[in-house]
Amino acid sequence: MSAELRYPAKATSRGRPRNQVAHGPRSRHDGTLVRNPPCAVAPARAPGEAVFQLYARIAWYGFRRYSAYRAAALAGAFTNTVFGILRAYVLIALWQARPGLAGYDVADAVTFCFLTQAFIGPMQLFGGGLGMAERIRSGDAAIDLLRPASLQGWLLADDLGRALYLFLLRSIPPTIVGALLFGLVFPSSAATWAAFAVSMLLGIVVSFGLRYLVDLSACWILDDRGTAQVSLVLSLFFSGMVVPLNIMPGWLGTATNALPWAAMVQVPADVFLGKITVTDALTFQAGWAAVTLALGAVITRAARRKVVIQGG
Amino acid sequence: MIDVQEVGRTFTIRRRTGLLRRERRVVHAVQNLSFTVRAGEFVGYLGPNGAGKSTTIKMLTGILAPSSGRIQVAGLDPARRRTALARRIGVVFGQRTTLWWDLPLRDSFELIRHLYKVDRVAFRRRLDELTELLTLGEFLRTPVRQLSLGQRMRGDITAALLHDPRVLVLDEPTIGLDVVSKAAMRGFLRKLNAERGTTVLLTTHDMGDIEKLCDRVMLIDNGRLAFEGGIDDLRATAPEETSIEDVVARLYARGAPAAGQRQARGQ
Structure with missing residues (x-):
């Protein structure tokens, strides 16, 4: 190993004396390059651990990257709270006129409303790409493709870091305000809280899976704005963000509850409210997470093969 | 080669x-x-x-x-x-950057260390050496978005050399x-x-x-x-x-x- 990594001796004979260049501000530093013993020695740790460390660090940096935009996050939290209050009054009026609709009472409906507001940030319900489409368009994707890491894994880790940050800044404040103003229904058992945490995480992964597909579509159509628009409308409606999916009648209700977007709002909210069997909910979400990630992996491979990197 | x-x-x-x-x-x-x-x-x-x-x-x-x-x-x-x-190998595209826009330069290097699985001691030594040679010291803690082009380019060269290609x-x-x-x-x-x-x-x-x-x-x-x-x-x-x-x-x-x-x- 070490023999292989050693530097070959530099060919000494140079045909031509070189012009000397002033070193500018550097010249006061009398730095020399020391010929080190070969570094890049593989760490003694198990490779799995090293990989985990890498992705954990990416996630942590994703968190920190977003924390550079604290004012934006706080403004988002404020907006989410105000809209939560407006929507809560609409839903109260609706549920007072139609008690028991969708199996919710008024308190459930108001809680649902504030949960959906809380999900907006972490699940990026109003769209919000991974930045990859822009990088494909500009050609910076070349750099991402050079890195010895999985593009999808990388972006997922980064996105989880982002989601955690937005969860803290954009999910908790509206929920607190909602609880103070309206008195929300909170799970009573620790098990439900744990199930909700897992459910929310899976929801974020499904959201990532879908947004990743939208971003990569830029490889084929050069611009993801169209797909992002379509995706925005689909995710707002089919996730349960606008109205609970349980309200939808007959086959429409069945269909919307089976689509991946339900894993982002309706299902985690129902886990929170205790309106769904936990194992069913988590299996459903994990299934869609697996499908979207697998599809993303296949498309990444196709993209690598066809990739036409923009710009010189 | x-x-x-x-x-x-x-x-x-x-x-x-x-x-x-x-x-x-x-x-x-x-x-x-x-x-x-x-x-x-x-x-x-x-x-x-x-x-x-x-x-x-x-x-x-x-x-x-x-x-x-x-x-x-x-x-x-x-x-x-x-x-x-x-x-x-190390690659530098002068018109693009491998560095993370919102993070201090130092953090980008740390990520690259993990990415290329460079061992900690070798990384330290290498970074110190490059910091000295390219005079990175004064902006190692500056977010990349605030660097001048010349500083960013030095950062990019460093990033490409950390794993000693x-x-x-x-x-x-x-x-x-x-x-x-x-x-x-x-x-x-x-x-x-x-x-x-x-x-x-x-x-x-x-x-x-x-x-x-x-x-x-x-x-x-x-x-x-x-x-x-x-x-x-x-x-x-x-x-x-x-x-x-x-x-x-x-x-x-x-x-x-x-x-x-x-x-x-x-x-």
Whole structure:
């Protein structure tokens, strides 16, 4: 190993004396390059651990990257709270006129409303790409493709870091305000809280899976704005963000509850409210997470093969 | 260290010519290209815009697979062993950055350490050395978005060298730099090559880079190798010209008839 990594001796004979260049501000530093013993020695740790460390660090940096935009996050939290209050009054009026609709009472409906507001940030319900489409368009994707890491894994880790940050800044404040103003229904058992945490995480992964597909579509159509628009409308409606999916009648209700977007709002909210069997909910979400990630992996491979990197 | 044998790369461009009719056109970005770069060499890779330089670099780094021919870089086939190769080579695209925009420079390096699995002690030593040589000290804690172009470029060079690659591929590393930064960058690269024996392949439009750094020059035009040799050989192609710019301009002009085709290829 070490023999292989050693530097070959530099060919000494140079045909031509070189012009000397002033070193500018550097010249006061009398730095020399020391010929080190070969570094890049593989760490003694198990490779799995090293990989985990890498992705954990990416996630942590994703968190920190977003924390550079604290004012934006706080403004988002404020907006989410105000809209939560407006929507809560609409839903109260609706549920007072139609008690028991969708199996919710008024308190459930108001809680649902504030949960959906809380999900907006972490699940990026109003769209919000991974930045990859822009990088494909500009050609910076070349750099991402050079890195010895999985593009999808990388972006997922980064996105989880982002989601955690937005969860803290954009999910908790509206929920607190909602609880103070309206008195929300909170799970009573620790098990439900744990199930909700897992459910929310899976929801974020499904959201990532879908947004990743939208971003990569830029490889084929050069611009993801169209797909992002379509995706925005689909995710707002089919996730349960606008109205609970349980309200939808007959086959429409069945269909919307089976689509991946339900894993982002309706299902985690129902886990929170205790309106769904936990194992069913988590299996459903994990299934869609697996499908979207697998599809993303296949498309990444196709993209690598066809990739036409923009710009010189 | 780099071995390219009869490599070609074609792109198929589809263009609408009517309401439903589409025209398919095959563009040869690179054809029948062969060259070798020995270990420890500093080679300049020249060519007019759209000549196939970037395509070659993308093939050398494994981002793009050649349509025909064979490539070996640091003992590996780039397209097949992209990840393994990434650990043996360093790449700098002067017009792009590997650094994380919102993070302090230091954090980008730390991520790269994990990415390339560089062991902590070696990383520290290497970073200290590069910090000294490239005088990064004063902005290691500054977010990349606040760096000047010269600082960012030094950061990018450092990022490409942290895992101690045997081959460094530079795509216009001095673009946009002022004369002082440019001189500093050249001084550093020469030192890296001379003292550490790092093989360097450099593409540039700056003839100063070529004159001051390269042992040998390869010139590509219309996807083919149009010239190969030392700086003196390059001058000898047009002895009546005094500046190296004019010599190279003459060589470029020779392949000029296909200028229209070239533009399409830049995509």
